Amino acid sequence: MALYVMKFGGSSVGDTERMKRVARRVVEKQDEGHQVVVVVSAMGDTTDDLIDQARLLNEEPPLREMDMLMTNGEQISIALLSIAIHALGKNAVSFTGWQAGFRTEPVHGKARIIDIQPERVQQALDAGNIVVVAGFQGMTEDGEITTFGRGGSDTTAVALAAAISADFCEIYTDVDGIYSTDPRIVKNARKLSEISYDEMLELANLGAAVLHPRAVEYAKHNQVCLVVRSSFNHNEGTVVKEEVNMEQGVVVSGIAYDKNVxxxxxxxxxxxxxxxxxxxxxxxxxxxxxxxxxxxxxxxxxxxxxxxxxxxxxxxxxxxxxxxxxxxxxxxxxxxDGLVKVSIVGAGMVSHPGVAAQMFDVISKQEVNIKMVSTSEIKCSCVIEGSKLNEVVKALHTAYGLDTKDQVFVGGPEDRR
Amino acid sequence: MALYVMKFGGSSVGDTERMKRVARRVVEKQDEGHQVVVVVSAMGDTTDDLIDQARLLNEEPPLREMDMLMTNGEQISIALLSIAIHALGKNAVSFTGWQAGFRTEPVHGKARIIDIQPERVQQALDAGNIVVVAGFQGMTEDGEITTFGRGGSDTTAVALAAAISADFCEIYTDVDGIYSTDPRIVKNARKLSEISYDEMLELANLGAAVLHPRAVEYAKHNQVCLVVRSSFNHNEGTVVKEEVNMEQGVVVSGIAYDKNVxxxxxxxxxxxxxxxxxxxxxxxxxxxxxxxxxxxxxxxxxxxxxxxxxxxxxxxxxxxxxxxxxxxxxxxxxxxDGLVKVSIVGAGMVSHPGVAAQMFDVISKQEVNIKMVSTSEIKCSCVIEGSKLNEVVKALHTAYGLDTKDQVFVGGPEDRR
The missing domain is CATH 3.30.70.260 (ACT domain)
Incomplete structure (x- = not known):
């Protein structure tokens, strides 16, 4: 028996049918003999709809009241998911962020978690329930409702996994793992079976759409074993953890890009x-x-x-x-504008000199001008003309041997809530 | 300076424009130099929509989860109203039921209030805010979210008015007071300027659509001065209180009816x-x-x-x-079935024998058969054929001199959320 935290984003619970599918998926996990905590985001466009309503009343709505407003999106999701789980004959209990014990700093719109007191979650689990927790929200010491900002539900899942010592924190999304680059650009992009926290962090910061960097940082700090997988199929996803079994000769794990430059x-x-x-x-x-x-x-x-x-x-x-x-x-x-930042990421770069030089060489061979460069121990980024994105990413993917290996990446930030 | 609790129902905040109107109304009251607490229900059909969503997932949704779900309706209203008040340049703070200090018994779907700890409401008022409180909801000692059932928002308003010693508890609705009978039946039905708690209780229990009996009982028990008035105009409403200045000779204040028999x-x-x-x-x-x-x-x-x-x-x-x-x-x-219960109500009945006999006489003169009778100190009810409703109500209204006096009532229960 293992303890799982399963996180489902807004598109995974976008309508009644999807909500039922998530309920079945969760019950399946419990039927396999595991304890399950589910973290959910607001359904589909709920949050955006609430924001639109607020803006009709006030162009600059106060942040405290926006937190009061937006947290309803997740609270509706947890209640409905719990109701759907009951329909399958299983016991489920939903908890808002404050009920699940999330204490935050007194900031609205992007509060940081300062403490989690998960006693109610633990008791409900011990009583045999599937526990459904609202993502993205917490409470200050003074009883004020707060939200975590972008990537908040991922952070809720990871932080709760750490607080209750879960064995796995599974992030269910609309892609089935982390790819060596955007499959929309490179047909041969391959799903990675494993990736280190640091590599994931670089990819996340560089515009990867699957995991929010804040959640990855939290996972790294607390050594939470993350699994990124699809809510639409049962394929094995990508495991994000500290130590990755590096294949011989794998220096660059993935190629990322960011058009928001x-x-x-x-x-x-x-x-x-x-x-x-x-x-x-x-x-x-x-x-x-x-x-x-x-x-x-x-x-x-x-x-x-x-x-x-x-x-x-x-x-x-x-x-x-x-x-x-x-x-x-x-x-x-x-x-x-009209620029794009292309980056190569790999934990192996630190011990392999010349990786950046090879990148400049590959790009120049495409007769593309490099406008800016930035490097870290495990990544190298070049800003180039946006129109050259596809050919450069393809060339780099081939040059670093990713067309044939089992490696990283993910699309642009436009998919991300 | 007086302290007001103003309660607005779902239809008063049914859309953005109505929400803005309520915001203006509330700010107007503060501008007159008063302290204001506003209690609101869920917007229009929100609660019904949430219930529909739940039933699509589960025909018998668990009550605890329904409470988790339905409380969002009011929480969305308070946040939006507070945002609308800020747009008018005033400070407003919204509180959920638990934040406003409503403690209830551990029952879902129809919990009774056991205690109110209104410190946060009081502090926010003292700081100059308009305080916006979610109706219909509270929290148990164990931190479980509960709802009050039908009439819950009226009860929230009255209970809070008692807890903070408000001078007035104004219930804003879609009629501008309590009428001597249903104006849809009797053209001459007149708005009462005052009515006693007991009379209002009989009228409420008999199917009046304006105030829930539970709220009236709470008001009577705590001697809260209730005012029923329209959210659509500034007409003076009807004051519900203990001692009413009875006009000479007024025995019957109003004629009520109930088709749900x-x-x-x-x-x-x-x-x-x-x-x-x-x-x-x-x-x-x-x-x-x-x-x-x-x-x-x-x-x-x-x-x-x-x-x-x-x-x-x-x-x-x-x-x-x-x-x-x-x-x-x-x-x-x-x-x-096909029956209706018609009742005459009046605090003066207790000291005027023969009032019931007069009722039977009026009904029999309409050649209507009385199928059942029930009386109390301040009311007398007769069950008759439903098809005779209008003529009987009109005849009683005239017989007790209500066509020309300043007296009670209100429509059937179908208008009531």
């Missing part, structure tokens, strides 16, 4: 101490996430530098920079 | 001790509410008796009685 370049900046801190401090204050930062050499006491932000932050970033022109004098500012 | 007659029952207890005990065990009970005189050791139940309980009641035929022998059992 805008580049901003500031030209002729006076090179005095504190300039970078001023620029990026201002962007951080405006809550703009900056990804890659590249600075050119200094000439005549002036430097050019470029950085990338998400497409939706492009205009805001330009205006933030223009607003500090008095304190940080520069000659010109330009921006560019 | 089926009569069951058991004929030739052996008249031995315990027979009535057995019959009505069995009906009570089957959760069938019996209203009027009439027993004829005993002849040859045998008696006939009749009682009324709601139309939907008719078949069930017949089968319960047939099942105990072994223990309670009788000759025959018959049932009848």
């Amino acid at each position: 805008a580049r901003i370049s500031i030209l002729g900046v006076s090179h005095v101490p504190g300039v970078l801190a001023k620029v990026f401090g201002s962007l951080a204050n405006a809550k703009i996430d900056v990804d890659i930062i590249v600075q050119s050499g200094v000439q005549d006491g002036k430097a050019d530098f470029s950085f990338t932000v998400g497409l939706s932050d492009r205009e805001k970033a330009l205006s933030v920079i223009n607003n500090i022109r008095g304190e940080v004098p520069f000659e010109d500012i330009t921006s560019e | 089926a009569r069951i007659s058991i004929l030739g029952v052996s008249h031995v001790p315990g027979v009535l207890a057995k019959v009505f005990g069995s009906l009570a065990n089957a959760k069938i509410d019996v209203d009027i009970i009439v027993q004829s005189g005993v002849q040859d050791g045998k008696a006939d008796f009749s009682f009324t139940v709601g139309l939907s309980d008719r078949e069930k009641a017949l089968s319960v009685i047939n099942n105990i035929r072994g223990e309670v022998p009788f000759e025959d059992i018959t049932s009848e």
Whole structure:
């Protein structure tokens, strides 16, 4: 007998028939002799519908009240799933985030979990129930309802798995695992049987659509064994864990890409101490996430530098920079979209020099210009012209021997709730 | 400055425009210098929609999970109303039943309130907020979410008004007060400016659609000053309180009727001790509410008796009685529908003998047969042929001088959520 946490996203419980299928899947697991906790998201478009209703009343609804509003999406899901499980003759008990013991910091819209007191979950399990827990939500010490923000339900599942020492945390989704790259681009993309937390983190951060990076970090920190698999079939998924049995010669596990990239370049900046801190401090204050930062050499006491932000932050970033022109004098500012960031990821890269050089070589052979580069111990990213995405990903997939091996990846962020 | 509890039902917050209207109404009250707590029901058909979804999954959904499901209706309303109030530049804080301190007995679907700990409501009021509380819901000592059943939001409003010592508890609805009878039947029906709790209780129990009897009882017990008024205009409503300034000569305040009546007659029952207890005990065990009970005189050791139940309980009641035929022998059992119960209500009746006799006289003058009679200190009810309803109500309304005085009533139960 093992203890499983099974997490199903919004599309897996999108309508009554899908809800019934999830109920059967969960009951199947219990029938195999296991204890089961299920974490569910809001059904299909429920959250978006609630947000739309709020915006009809108020263009800037207060965050506290939005949390009060949005948590209903998950609470409706857990009740309905529990009702569907009862229809199969099994006992199920649903718990909201606060009932399941999720305590968070006093922040609305993106609260972090500070503690989980899973006694009620444990007691309900011990009494033979399938326990159904609302994802994405918790409560502050003062009894205020909070939500976790994007990737919240994945985080709920992983955190709860850690708190109750579950043997496995299965993330059910609409793909059946982690692929070596996007199968929509590379026909030969292969499903990986295993991947390390760090590789998954790089892939998740780079725009992979299956697991939210926050959940992967939580899993890594608590050594929770994650399994990514399909809610539509019984194929074995991809196991995400600390130690991966690396095949001989496998250096790059997967190829990821991210289309949500805008580049901003500031030209002729006076090179005095504190300039970078001023620029990026201002962007951080405006809550703009900056990804890659590249600075050119200094000439005549002036430097050019470029950085990338998400497409939706492009205009805001330009205006933030223009607003500090008095304190940080520069000659010109330009921006560019229509770009894509392509990355190779692999835990083996750290011990294999020349992997990045090989990437630049492959890209240049496609006669594609590399606009920016960023590297870490287990990944190398290049920003290129968006129109060249497919040919570059295909070439890299072949060059690193992924067409024939059992390896990583996943689509763009547009699939992700 | 006074402290108001304002309660709005589902139809008052049925869509975005109505929600905005309620927000304006509430802000208006605060602008007049008062403190305001608002209690709201689920929007329009939300609760029914949730129930429908549950039934698609399970024909007999467990009550605990139905409570988990249905409470979302009110929680969505409070968040949206609070968001709409913020749009008007005022601070509002929404609270679920458990956050507002409603503690209930551990029963699902129709829990009774055992205690209210309104500290959070009081603190939020003291901080200058409009406080928006979810009707119909509470929490048990063990942290289980419960609902109050029919009339639950009225009860929430009255109970909270008592707990925070509110000066007024205003029930906003789709009629602008309590009328001397149903205006759809009697054109001259008049709105009452005042009515006593006891009269309102009789009217509520007799099928009045405006206030749930449970809420009126709670108000009477806690001496909460209730005001029934329209959410669609600013007309003064009807005040329900203990002491009413009775006009000279006003004996009957209003005429009520109830179409939800089926009569069951058991004929030739052996008249031995315990027979009535057995019959009505069995009906009570089957959760069938019996209203009027009439027993004829005993002849040859045998008696006939009749009682009324709601139309939907008719078949069930017949089968319960047939099942105990072994223990309670009788000759025959018959049932009848197409009936209506007409009642006159008035606190003045207790000191005016002959009021009931006058009622029988008025009805007989319409050549209508009285099938059953039931009386209390402040009301007298007659069951008659349903087809005679309108003429009897009109005749009574005129006979008791209500056509020209400022007096009571309200429609059938079909308007009531």
